[in-house]
Amino acid sequence: MSRFEQHVILITGGGSGLGRATAVHVAKEGARLALVDVSEAGLAATVEAVQAAAPDAEILTHVADVADEAQVAGYVAATLERFGRVDGFFNNAGIEGKQGATEEYGSEEFARVLSINLSGVFLGLKHVLAVMREQGSGSVVNTASVGGIRGVGNQSGYAAAKHGVVGLTRNSAVEYGQHGVRINAIAPGAIWTPMVEGSMRQIDPQNPEKAAEQFVQANPMKRYGRPEEIGSLVAFLLSDESTFINAAVIPIDGGQSAKY
Numbered sequence: 001m002s003r004f005e006q007h008v009i010l011i012t013g014g015g016s017g018l019g020r021a022t023a024v025h026v027a028k029e030g031a032r033l034a035l036v037d038v039s040e041a042g043l044a045a046t047v048e049a050v051q052a053a054a055p056d057a058e059i060l061t062h063v064a065d066v067a068d069e070a071q072v073a074g075y076v077a078a079t080l081e082r083f084g085r086v087d088g089f090f091n092n093a094g095i096e097g098k099q100g101a102t103e104e105y106g107s108e109e110f111a112r113v114l115s116i117n118l119s120g121v122f123l124g125l126k127h128v129l130a131v132m133r134e135q136g137s138g139s140v141v142n143t144a145s146v147g148g149i150r151g152v153g154n155q156s157g158y159a160a161a162k163h164g165v166v167g168l169t170r171n172s173a174v175e176y177g178q179h180g181v182r183i184n185a186i187a188p189g190a191i192w193t194p195m196v197e198g199s200m201r202q203i204d205p206q207n208p209e210k211a212a213e214q215f216v217q218a219n220p221m222k223r224y225g226r227p228e229e230i231g232s233l234v235a236f237l238l239s240d241e242s243t244f245i246n247a248a249v250i251p252i253d254g255g256q257s258a259k260y
């Protein structure tokens with residue numbers, strides 16, 4: 001099956017976790033990739049993973065900070081220069097930020113998390129949607145979180161940003177549906193990536209393995225999600241198999257959000 005033959009898929013946060021798994025998934029189905037990340041080493045590791053799975057894949061890598069508008073304009077320009085279009089956009093880069101009760105949550109940390117997780121998503125939408133409107137086609141998937149649809153606690157910046165991503169998704173979907181462009185969001189629960197490993201180190205620096213085990217017991221499926229499982233959903237939303245899905249916010253969490 002080659003759902004993405006000749007399609008250009010742009011992925012932020014392409015140097016790790018969910019971005020990398022999605023890159024591998026769509027490349028196996030024929031996509032040409034533009035991968036963006038702050039981490040050059042992360043991008044290089046993703047290129048290796050993609051080439052192992054899809055040796056003929058065309059790949060552009062571009063180091064950029066999604067919180068900086070000039071750099072966002074830069075990654076879109078680089079993608080257009082190389083491929084001439086953007087068919088799918090996984091607007092995904094993000095950080096967890098420090099955990100802590102609201103009264104202890106640093107104001108600078110709050111601003112930092114919002115600048116990457118919320119402004120970064122807005123800036124991506126702003127610059128990519130202009131291209132897709134001109135094309136008259138395109139599909140965008142924004143990465144929200146269970147923390148964007150439920151209260152998880154100890155994550156003021158993350159929760160505010162991810163609830164904001166849900167708002168941005170619905171707002172832009174209402175605007176751009178008429179132009180043949182769809183915008184949806186995914187709301188992952190705990191998926192085993194470097195971000196979640198870091199989270200467990202914050203919860204219990206002495207014994208992160210125990211924290212990880214306790215955390216997973218709260219999930220109805222008693223396990224973490226795998227990045228490849230996110231890749232499948234994102235690929236579906238970016239593909240022509242989901243042509244009437246717009247403005248949706250789809251949990252992918254083993255049922256976790258049903259319990260809160």
Ligand code: NAD
Pocket residue numbers: 012013014015016017018019036037038039042064065066067092093094095096116120143144145146187188189190191192193194195196
């Ligand atoms: P990850 O840490 O494995 O990957 C995130 C990638 O984003 C890294 O390669 C990092 O270098 C990059 N990045 C960070 N800040 C950036 C910036 N300013 N500009 C460009 N790139 C930047 O984490 P992940 O689990 O793959 O997370 C991806 C997205 O999924 C994030 O938005 C995260 O909030 C969200 N999410 C993850 C989980 C989970 O359980 N893993 C759950 C819900 C939502």
